Amino acid sequence: MSRRYAFRVAEGPADREACFAVRKDVFVAEQGVPEDIEYDTHDAGAVHVLAVAEDGTPLGTARLLHGAAAASKNGGDPAVGSLGRLAVTREARGLGVGAALVRAIEGAARDQGLAAVDLHAQTHALGFYERLGYEAYGPEFPDAGMPHRAMRRAL
Template sequence: MFKVKIAENQLEKEQAFDVRRKVFVEEQRVPLHIEMDEHDDDAIHFVAYQLEQPIAAGRIREVEVGLGKVERVCVLPEYRGQHIGVMMMNGMEGYAQSNGLFRLKLNAQTHALAFYEKLGYEITSDEFMDAGIPHKSMEKTVTVE
C-alpha cells in the first residue's frame, strides 16, 4: 500500500519538494527560502507514496566521513499516525548503512522528540529555535545487522 523510495529523477525530487512545501511552508509557516536551501542539490531525497500519490518526504546527506544528517522529514497531515514516518526513517537508515554512514544526526522539532526516541535517537543538545520552531539535536548509531 505504501512505498518509500529514493527520488531518482527530477519528477520524484519535485514530488518530495511539493510534500515539503505543503508541510513546512503552508502548514508550519516556514519561509520558502529557508525550507528550500543549498543542501537540496547534494542531498539524497526520499519520497513515500500511497499508490502513485506522494505523501511523505525526507533527505539525508553526508556531513563528514561516516556521519549523515537526516533532514526535512515530513508526512502530509492526512497520512499521519499510519507509521509512514517510521517507514521513511527506516528507508533513510537503510540507505545510510549501505553507504558507510554509521552515525546519524538530526534536528527534531520538540513535538517529534518522542517519535525519534522510539527509533533509538538520543537528545544531544538543549532546545534551540530554527525557523521560529523549537528543536533539539539528536543522534543515533546505526549498525549493519
C-alpha cells in the same frame, strides 16, 4: 486512505518535485516556515526518499545529507549522516509513514557507509524519534522560529 504505500529513492525531476511539494505543504503551508529557507544548497547533493500511495500520490519525504554537507550540520563528523526535512502529508499521518521514512534514510546511510545518523528534531517530535532509538543531546535551539534539539542514533 489505504495503509499501503511504497518507498523509493527519488530519481529524476518528477520524484524531486514530489518531495519538494510535500515539504512545501507541511513546512511552508502548515508550519509557516519561510519558503526561502525551506530549500537550500544541500538539496542538490542529498539523497531524497519519497513515500507514495498505491495510486502514486506522494505521502511523505525525507532527505539524507552525507559527507561535507552532513558534517556542516553535525559538528564536523563525516562518518555521521544528517536526516532532515522529514515531512508526512496530513492525510498520511498515523499510517506509519514517518517511521518507515526514518528507517529508509537509515538504510541509505548504511549504503553510504555511515556509522550514525544525526537530526535536528522539533521538540514536539522528540518522543517520535526516541521510540526509533534516537537520543537527544545538547541544548534546545531555534530553527525556522521553532524549538529543536539535536538527536543521534548509531547504526
